[in-house]
Amino acid sequence: MSTTALSRTTAAVSLEAVSKTYGTGPTAVRAVDGVDVDFAPGTWTAVMGPSGSGKSTLLNCAAGLEHVDAGRVLLGDTDITDADDEELSALRRTRIGFVFQSFNLVSSLSAAQNVELPLRLSGRRPGREQVLQALAAVGLAERADHRPRQLSGGQQQRVAIARAMVTAPEVLFADEPTGALDSTAARGVLDLMRTTVSAGQTIVMVTHDPAAAARADATVFLRDGRIVDRLAGADAATVAARLVSLEG
């Protein structure tokens, strides 16, 4: 892992000519194919595209969950392309937050214990106050001692966001964060994401939902592992129409 001073305004995350192939020989799949993209600090970008177009792979490469075959991945000024597992684990505990469609909360732990988990894993002993503040930020201070099964899907996702944000990550990656939620709960989660972006958070979010993408500042569209378009400030109908044109 090396630190390089960049002359241009440093992106929160940068992918330079990134490619990722699964498998070898005739069954090889080039999931990401020479992608160049910058995610600016304090912006919210949606990633859309047909099923199998490489959205999750792109997100996982950007977040250091997958190693790339070619190209470079930069987190701020840090080149994480060749980071080893230990370095990547450290990054995930400190500089990167991740939210999944299935929430991935630990069912035997309370909301508060789930939120403090990343801090404990990085050797810190969070005070109750800090954890309650993180839950209050997602509107759930009253549910601190509830187990995940005692919470609605939308509330569980908000706990997952509080857990991802408690370490003040530079980038929050979200893979289908509203995919398991009804539209009201989804709106609550998207409202929360907008609030965090207004406070300076960078978010990169994979979604199938044009209404969710329309809440982001911009949407990048993938097809066959390549970025084929980018729309800024588009409404849901415009995003949906672009997506349909790629699926055709």
Ligand SMILES: Nc1ncnc2c1ncn2[C@@H]1O[C@H](COP(=O)(O)OP(=O)(O)OP(=O)(O)O)[C@@H](O)[C@H]1O
């Ligand atoms: N671990 C893996 N092993 C082999 N092939 C994989 C693996 N993960 C993804 N792929 C393949 O890479 C391609 C891109 O997959 P990816 O999950 O990134 O697409 P996606 O756009 O997120 O799809 P979806 O919208 O259906 O979730 C697909 O053809 C997929 O089958």
